[in-house]
Amino acid sequence: MSEPEEELQEEQRDNTKKKKKKKEQRSGKKKKKEKQEHEEQVEVEVEEQSECVVLRGIFKLGKKSHDVLLTRTRLTWTPIIPETPTGDVSMLQPGVVLLQDVFAVKVKRRRAASQQSGGPVLGVAVFYGRRKGRRLEEDTLHLHNASAEHTNTWYNTLKELLTGFSSRPRYVKVFINPSSHKKEAVHIYREHVAPLFKMADVRTDITVTERKGHALSVMKECKLDEYDGVVCVGGDGSVAELCHALVLRAQLDADSPVKPVKAVLPLGIIPAGSTDVVSCSVHGVRDPVTAALHIVLAPPPSPLPTSSQCVNVLMSCLKTKSDPLFLRDQDPDLDPEPEGEESWTTNQGLYLSISIMSIPCLSPHAPQGLAPNTSVANGSAALIAVGNTSRSEFIKHLKRYSSSSGQFSFSFVETHSVSAVRIRPRLPTGWSEEESEEEGDPRTTPIIQAEGTAFPWNIDGELVEIANEVVIRVHPRLITLYGEEVDEAESTVSCSCI
Ligand SMILES: Nc1ncnc2c1ncn2[C@@H]1O[C@H](COP(=O)(O)OP(=O)(O)OP(=O)(O)O)[C@@H](O)[C@H]1O
Numbered sequence: 001m002s003e004p005e006e007e008l009q010e011e012q013r014d015n016t017k018k019k020k021k022k023k024e025q026r027s028g029k030k031k032k033k034e035k036q037e038h039e040e041q042v043e044v045e046v047e048e049q050s051e052c053v054v055l056r057g058i059f060k061l062g063k064k065s066h067d068v069l070l071t072r073t074r075l076t077w078t079p080i081i082p083e084t085p086t087g088d089v090s091m092l093q094p095g096v097v098l099l100q101d102v103f104a105v106k107v108k109r110r111r112a113a114s115q116q117s118g119g120p121v122l123g124v125a126v127f128y129g130r131r132k133g134r135r136l137e138e139d140t141l142h143l144h145n146a147s148a149e150h151t152n153t154w155y156n157t158l159k160e161l162l163t164g165f166s167s168r169p170r171y172v173k174v175f176i177n178p179s180s181h182k183k184e185a186v187h188i189y190r191e192h193v194a195p196l197f198k199m200a201d202v203r204t205d206i207t208v209t210e211r212k213g214h215a216l217s218v219m220k221e222c223k224l225d226e227y228d229g230v231v232c233v234g235g236d237g238s239v240a241e242l243c244h245a246l247v248l249r250a251q252l253d254a255d256s257p258v259k260p261v262k263a264v265l266p267l268g269i270i271p272a273g274s275t276d277v278v279s280c281s282v283h284g285v286r287d288p289v290t291a292a293l294h295i296v297l298a299p300p301p302s303p304l305p306t307s308s309q310c311v312n313v314l315m316s317c318l319k320t321k322s323d324p325l326f327l328r329d330q331d332p333d334l335d336p337e338p339e340g341e342e343s344w345t346t347n348q349g350l351y352l353s354i355s356i357m358s359i360p361c362l363s364p365h366a367p368q369g370l371a372p373n374t375s376v377a378n379g380s381a382a383l384i385a386v387g388n389t390s391r392s393e394f395i396k397h398l399k400r401y402s403s404s405s406g407q408f409s410f411s412f413v414e415t416h417s418v419s420a421v422r423i424r425p426r427l428p429t430g431w432s433e434e435e436s437e438e439e440g441d442p443r444t445t446p447i448i449q450a451e452g453t454a455f456p457w458n459i460d461g462e463l464v465e466i467a468n469e470v471v472i473r474v475h476p477r478l479i480t481l482y483g484e485e486v487d488e489a490e491s492t493v494s495c496s497c498i
Helices: 003-020 029-048 148-163 185-199 214-221 236-253 277-283 288-297 391-402
Strands: 055-061 064-070 074-079 095-098 102-109 121-132 135-144 171-176 203-208 229-234 267-271 314-318 325-329 344-347 351-357 381-387 413-423 456-459 462-465 470-473
Touching: 055 074, 055 121, 055 148, 064 148, 102 148, 102 185, 102 288, 121 148, 135 288, 171 185, 171 214, 185 203, 185 229, 185 267, 185 288, 203 214, 214 236, 229 236, 236 267, 236 277, 267 277, 267 288, 277 288, 351 413
Parallel strands: 171 203, 171 229, 229 267
Antiparallel strands: 055 064, 055 135, 064 074, 074 095, 102 121, 121 135, 314 351, 314 456, 325 344, 325 413, 351 381, 381 413, 413 470, 456 462
């Protein structure tokens, strides 16, 4: 149903009921006194916040008249007629919407379904994001007042106050990966994101990617200063490509071929992949509406996290050989450059998996994250190295990620907080007689056999051929992400199987 139809029918229903209930009586001295006290209480609350009232007026919310106050930070409304026949003042709680949660305001008009414009004014509709658990949902506050002058004053003032949120994007570059997960990214964007962007007057320039690397090549060429942000609709692979593109573009623009440079545009992530750990780590939930609202609201001041990672958003390596691990302990000053071999710690052994995560990697499967002790912007990474063990023990360790704790309480799991890691594999030919003689011992016999002498690095599901060693380093605060600080994701997984 279109908004005009909905509006018209709503008004017709209201009129019929109004006639039937015309005799409804809600006056009385006691009630008046209580109402007055309550109005004073609301005023005191507002004054306490040192906020002057920008506008004050009478609107109908639903069927009842309300006293509505607008300050620079909030809209507050209180029913003028007590809610209960007894007029119990305790029921007269004011309603509040913070302007930082409001993303659009429109004038409501009565229109026939066929009518495109005009029509008598009905009032103002205020669109905002309402928190429900870890999600943000779209909600609307309908303030009804048939006076065109009154309505326009409120509409213009609200609009002006919203333009004060200067960090909110007005024009964004959107990349949609149509091949992500179940190939639903285009549908997710059209269905859940585009309507919110339209409502919030966020203009878009959309590229539906045709191949791997397409977003990167567009980002290398396009005029960035036209945009206020970049939006990625896809999974973690698409996010990694755009993080790479943003930093590479900044390096090209700054003529800095080696040293990473901070991206000029923030990145918004709409989850459409299979796991979406980056999205979950900044939205707390795998939900396109929550993600879109985080983008249009760009909530100030604190929760605009900066990502600590450069290209290696998530890198987990499944190896079958002996891997010396060179760890660089976390540097509080977040110096991304290695200072010398003396600051490295070297571990050597047989590892089943090595995970290096500079974000907590929350997901519905692991609500507290694969790296629970890492936050989005703290500049360190968690190294979790799983030593060789039996298949059943390895699975037991993995299954514990779905519960709250205990995943690291295994003798074969080691964890470190690091700023850089160097992984150097050893070829099967490098095994000495001595090292391989204890066949059958779970500590020395790989449970997965290596194929040939190439380096089949499995990096977050992608097979990558890199000779010798891989170096992973945290480059702090290079990319600003739309979202908020999240410590636990919503768990939507009911079974504990892998
Ligand atoms: N049109 C396309 N066809 C094939 N691959 C594409 C296309 N567009 C982008 N890609 C590449 O697809 C890769 C994987 O995409 P993405 O991460 O979005 O999906 P996913 O693998 O299903 O999700 P997840 O990473 O959460 O498992 C990315 O590396 C991206 O560069």
